[in-house]
Amino acid sequence: EIVLTQSPGTLSLSPGERATFSCRASQRVGSSYLAWYQQRPGQAPRLLIYGASTRATGIPDRFSGSGSGTVFTLTISRLEPEDFAVYYCQQYGSSPSITFGQGTRLEIK
């Protein structure tokens, strides 16, 4: 099973700043099958990025994903107030299971 480790655990930033989230896999993620989700308090997760770098429908272009192999990054270029939430990475390139990272909390500084 591929283990995903996200860092940092908590990110404290101000609106307008740039946010960078890291997701490291214990083994190579096949075909860059890596997704990112945002979860606001009391809400279901929302897909942001799939295939490591493809934005989902309706996701603003301030969100971008990159990486391959075992190291992946989600970047928010300029934080808006609604971006403060928890972010999860997920790999889907390795049968027989999907795994999620433990999450990074983005809080207002």
Place this chain on the structure above:
Amino acid sequence: EVQLVESGGGAVRPGGSLRLSCAASGLNFDDYGMSWVRQAPGKGLEWVAGINWNGDSTGYADSVKGRFIISRDNAKNSLYLQMDSLRAEDTALYHCAKYGSGSFLYFYYYIDVWGKGTTVTVSS
């Protein structure tokens, strides 16, 4: 608009059973793989089980293998999770989740639509 609405959650004693249901609308249901993902209170996301378009390919997390069964009824646009031998650690919010485009053959994929979830509490 695609909607997923879960039902069937509740409180049950350890060793008991529950059957969760998910009603899907706004999509060609049999074009997509589907899954259940849970979130324990204050914790992260955990994939529970997945199923491909016609149910002949399924997968489970090790934590539920042998106790839970995922199934679907395409004629009813519905997804199910039969949960037996429930344990305290199964307490969580259970989300029904739809896989993205191109997923119909797979029981594991990225998730592009999530239901709001149904709560399962296992306690004596």
